[in-house]
Amino acid sequence: MAEPWRLTTTQEAAVPDTSGPERGSTTASQGGRRPRGASMADVARVAGVSSQTVSRVSNGFSGVNEETRERVLAAMKELDYRPNSAARALKRGKFHTIGVITFTLSTTGNVRTLEGIATAAAQAGYAVTLLPVAVPTQDEVHGAFSRLGELAVDAVIVIMEVHLLDSSRLTLPPHVQVVVVDSDAGDRFTVVDTDQAGGTRDAVRHLLGLGHETVWHLAGPSSSFAAQRRADAWRTALEEAGRAVPPLMRGDWSAESGYRVGLELAERPDCKAVFAANDQMALGLLRALHERGRRVPEDVSVIGFDDIPESGSFLPPLTTVHQDFAEVGRLCVESALRQVRRGAAERGTTLVPTRLVVRESTGPA
Amino acid sequence: MAEPWRLTTTQEAAVPDTSGPERGSTTASQGGRRPRGASMADVARVAGVSSQTVSRVSNGFSGVNEETRERVLAAMKELDYRPNSAARALKRGKFHTIGVITFTLSTTGNVRTLEGIATAAAQAGYAVTLLPVAVPTQDEVHGAFSRLGELAVDAVIVIMEVHLLDSSRLTLPPHVQVVVVDSDAGDRFTVVDTDQAGGTRDAVRHLLGLGHETVWHLAGPSSSFAAQRRADAWRTALEEAGRAVPPLMRGDWSAESGYRVGLELAERPDCKAVFAANDQMALGLLRALHERGRRVPEDVSVIGFDDIPESGSFLPPLTTVHQDFAEVGRLCVESALRQVRRGAAERGTTLVPTRLVVRESTGPA
DNA sequence: GGTACCGATGTTTGCGTAAACATCTCGGCG
DNA sequence: CGCCGAGATGTTTACGCAAACATCGGTACC
Structure with a gap:
C-alpha cells in the first residue's frame, strides 16, 4: 500500500478557485444556494461553446469537430462535470432503472435471483432499485405497487407469487413494464421461472x-x-x-x-x-x-x-x-428491457432448465 | 380467492375511452410522442385550479381550502396522477435514494446487511439502488465510484474493505455522502460495523x-x-x-x-x-x-x-x-440520512455488539 | 456564378415540479 | 367606510438536459 488514501470530494480537490467574488454570478439569488455540481452550461462557458455542443460530446454524438470535442472534454474534467440523471430522466422520459419487488432476502432463491438481475442490469447499463415489502400482506404489497408510480423505474421485476395481489384492484402506472418470477401469471405478464x-x-x-x-x-x-x-x-x-x-x-x-x-x-x-x-x-x-x-x-x-x-x-x-438463478435473472432483465424498448407489454412464460446434482445423500433401496 | 385477477395497467383501466378509433393517437408507438402519465398541469386543468395548488395538495401543504383540496384529490384519482420523481429530483436537488456498493450477494453478511439497509431505508421513505461490482479489482471499483456521480443517489453505503480503493485517485461527486461497512476508515468516513x-x-x-x-x-x-x-x-x-x-x-x-x-x-x-x-x-x-x-x-x-x-x-x-445485521443496516441508513440532511460528511466508527449463542458443537475439554 | 448541400455549431423550447413572488378576497376594526 | 392583514390561490421562473430547428461558412456541381 504505497499510496496514501485518496478518496476525496470534489469540493476539496477539483477547482483551483481562480475567480474571487465572480463566482457570485452563479451564486445568484439570496441565502445559501445549494451548491450543486457543475452543469452543462458551466462546462459550455469554460469550453467556449454552446451547451448543446457539450450535450453532443456528453452523449458521444458524432458531428463534433475533434478539436472542439477535446476542448469540451478538458472542461468537463476540470469542472468534474457529471451529467445530472434527474434532468436526463425528465427530458428523456426514461430512468434507466429497474425495480425489484420482493418480500424477503432471507431465501436463497430470492437473493440469487436478485444477484442475477443486478449483474445483468449492470451490464446493460441499468441500475436496480430495491422495493422491499416488509410483510407479505395484501396491503403491504398494494402499497408497494402504488408507490411504484412515483419511483424512478422503467420496469419492475416481481419476485413473488402474484396471487397475493388478487383482491386488490391495482393500477400500474403507465409505461412501467412488469416481469414476474415464481408465478403462473404467464397469460397476463412475462413470467420467467425455473422449470x-x-x-x-x-x-x-x-x-x-x-x-x-x-x-x-x-x-x-x-x-x-x-x-x-x-x-x-x-x-x-x-x-x-x-x-x-x-x-x-x-x-x-x-x-x-x-x-x-x-x-x-x-x-x-x-x-x-x-x-x-x-x-x-x-x-x-x-x-x-x-x-x-x-x-x-x-x-x-x-x-x-x-x-x-x-x-x-x-x-x-x-x-x-x-x-x-443467474440465468433466471438474466432472462428477467432481458425481457424487461425488451418491453421497455418496445414500450409494450409481453406475456408468456420462459422456463429455465434445472440440473440434477448427485452427491452422497441418495443410494439404492 | 373470490376476486379474479385485477392487476391492470392504467391505460386499460382508467379512462372510459370515450373516443373511438381516435385512441390511435396514443398508440402511435415509435413515431408518436411518448405518452407519459398525467402531469400536475393535467390535474390542475381537470380540477379547475392552478398547478401550484395541485403541488400544494400533493405535498400535503396546509393553506389549501378543504373543498379545493378534495376537488384536486378527486382529479388526481380520476387521472391516476403520479408525481414524476425525475422532475421532483431535478427541482429539489435530492433523489431520496441511497446507493449500495458491494462485490457480491453470495455472502450471508452482505445480504443480511443489505436487507437491513433496505428495510430501514424504506421506513424512511428512501429507495435503495444496488450498484454491484462484478470483480473486486480496483478498476471495477473505481468504475463504480465514477458512475456514482451520474447515478440518482444522495448517499452511498459501501459494503467492503475500502483499502481496495487505495491506489486509485477517486473523486466523489459533490454532495454524495458515504458510509462504509467492513472497514477501518473511521477517520475518513462514517463506519458502521459489527464488533x-x-x-x-x-x-x-x-x-x-x-x-x-x-x-x-x-x-x-x-x-x-x-x-x-x-x-x-x-x-x-x-x-x-x-x-x-x-x-x-x-x-x-x-x-x-x-x-x-x-x-x-x-x-x-x-x-x-x-x-x-x-x-x-x-x-x-x-x-x-x-x-x-x-x-x-x-x-x-x-x-x-x-x-x-x-x-x-x-x-x-x-x-x-x-x-x-439488521441493526448494522439500520445504523448505516440513519447515519447516511443524517449526513444528507446536514449536507456534511461525518466520520467515526460505530460498533454493533454481538451475542454468543451456545449450542451443541462446543463442550468441555 | 449560382445553388443545393453538408458538416459544425448555436438558439429555442419544453420535460414536470416547486420556490418565490404576486394577486385577490374577505372579515375585522379604527 | 376604507384600510389592514391573513388566508387562499394564481403567475413566473428555474432546475439541467437534449430534441428540434436555425445558422453559417464552405464545397461540389451544373
Whole structure:
C-alpha cells in the first residue's frame, strides 16, 4: 500500500478557485444556494461553446469537430462535470432503472435471483432499485405497487407469487413494464421461472431409479407458487410411475421446519426416500434422521432442491436439483428491457432448465 | 380467492375511452410522442385550479381550502396522477435514494446487511439502488465510484474493505455522502460495523472457559477486513490468556474451503478447539472432522461466527457468534440520512455488539 | 456564378415540479 | 367606510438536459 488514501470530494480537490467574488454570478439569488455540481452550461462557458455542443460530446454524438470535442472534454474534467440523471430522466422520459419487488432476502432463491438481475442490469447499463415489502400482506404489497408510480423505474421485476395481489384492484402506472418470477401469471405478464416440474420429475425419477418403492415429499409453504408446483409435480411423477402417493408433509422453507417434519418422518419405517422442496429443509431433515439413528443414505435417501453452495458440505453431501438463478435473472432483465424498448407489454412464460446434482445423500433401496 | 385477477395497467383501466378509433393517437408507438402519465398541469386543468395548488395538495401543504383540496384529490384519482420523481429530483436537488456498493450477494453478511439497509431505508421513505461490482479489482471499483456521480443517489453505503480503493485517485461527486461497512476508515468516513473483536473475544473465552488449552482459528480471506479483525482479536485473546497461538489456517469463507482446511486440522491430535471465522466454513469443518472420525464436541469443539439461520440445524447444532445485521443496516441508513440532511460528511466508527449463542458443537475439554 | 448541400455549431423550447413572488378576497376594526 | 392583514390561490421562473430547428461558412456541381 504505497499510496496514501485518496478518496476525496470534489469540493476539496477539483477547482483551483481562480475567480474571487465572480463566482457570485452563479451564486445568484439570496441565502445559501445549494451548491450543486457543475452543469452543462458551466462546462459550455469554460469550453467556449454552446451547451448543446457539450450535450453532443456528453452523449458521444458524432458531428463534433475533434478539436472542439477535446476542448469540451478538458472542461468537463476540470469542472468534474457529471451529467445530472434527474434532468436526463425528465427530458428523456426514461430512468434507466429497474425495480425489484420482493418480500424477503432471507431465501436463497430470492437473493440469487436478485444477484442475477443486478449483474445483468449492470451490464446493460441499468441500475436496480430495491422495493422491499416488509410483510407479505395484501396491503403491504398494494402499497408497494402504488408507490411504484412515483419511483424512478422503467420496469419492475416481481419476485413473488402474484396471487397475493388478487383482491386488490391495482393500477400500474403507465409505461412501467412488469416481469414476474415464481408465478403462473404467464397469460397476463412475462413470467420467467425455473422449470420446477422438470427438476422435480428428475428428482423423483432418480429415487425411483435407485429402486425405491415410493418417494415422500417435504413441501414448502402453500403460499409459495414454487412450492405448489413442486408438490404437484411430485404427485404427478409418482402417479405416472404407478406408485402410491404418501401423505404430503409441509414445512416453511426453513431448516428448523425441516427438522420438525423430519422427526415425524423418522418414525415411519416405510419412509425410505424423501424429496425436500429446498436444501435448507433437507438440512433439518438430515439432522432429524441422524438424531433418530436413521442413516443416510443406507436407511433413508434424501434429495433437495436449489443446490445452495453449502449443500456439498452437508452430512452427507446432499444430492439436489441445481437451479440456474443467474440465468433466471438474466432472462428477467432481458425481457424487461425488451418491453421497455418496445414500450409494450409481453406475456408468456420462459422456463429455465434445472440440473440434477448427485452427491452422497441418495443410494439404492 | 373470490376476486379474479385485477392487476391492470392504467391505460386499460382508467379512462372510459370515450373516443373511438381516435385512441390511435396514443398508440402511435415509435413515431408518436411518448405518452407519459398525467402531469400536475393535467390535474390542475381537470380540477379547475392552478398547478401550484395541485403541488400544494400533493405535498400535503396546509393553506389549501378543504373543498379545493378534495376537488384536486378527486382529479388526481380520476387521472391516476403520479408525481414524476425525475422532475421532483431535478427541482429539489435530492433523489431520496441511497446507493449500495458491494462485490457480491453470495455472502450471508452482505445480504443480511443489505436487507437491513433496505428495510430501514424504506421506513424512511428512501429507495435503495444496488450498484454491484462484478470483480473486486480496483478498476471495477473505481468504475463504480465514477458512475456514482451520474447515478440518482444522495448517499452511498459501501459494503467492503475500502483499502481496495487505495491506489486509485477517486473523486466523489459533490454532495454524495458515504458510509462504509467492513472497514477501518473511521477517520475518513462514517463506519458502521459489527464488533468483530468483541465477538471473537467471547468465542475464544468461551472455549478457554470450557477448559481447552488453546484455540485454533480458521480465518477468512486476507482481503476481508472483517476476517483480519477476527484473526487479530483471536491472537490477542489467546495472548492475553497466556496461551500458545497455533498457526493460522486460512479459508475463503466457503464451506468447501472449511472442509479442505478441516481435513488438515483433523490430522492434528492437539487440535481440540477451533474458532471458525464464519458459519459456512464451520460447516465444512464439521464435515471434515466427521469424515475423519473426530467427534464434535467430544473430541473437538467448534464455534462459528454469524449465526446464519441454518446453523442451528448443523450436525451438531453450531455454537456461534450472533451478528445483528439488521441493526448494522439500520445504523448505516440513519447515519447516511443524517449526513444528507446536514449536507456534511461525518466520520467515526460505530460498533454493533454481538451475542454468543451456545449450542451443541462446543463442550468441555 | 449560382445553388443545393453538408458538416459544425448555436438558439429555442419544453420535460414536470416547486420556490418565490404576486394577486385577490374577505372579515375585522379604527 | 376604507384600510389592514391573513388566508387562499394564481403567475413566473428555474432546475439541467437534449430534441428540434436555425445558422453559417464552405464545397461540389451544373
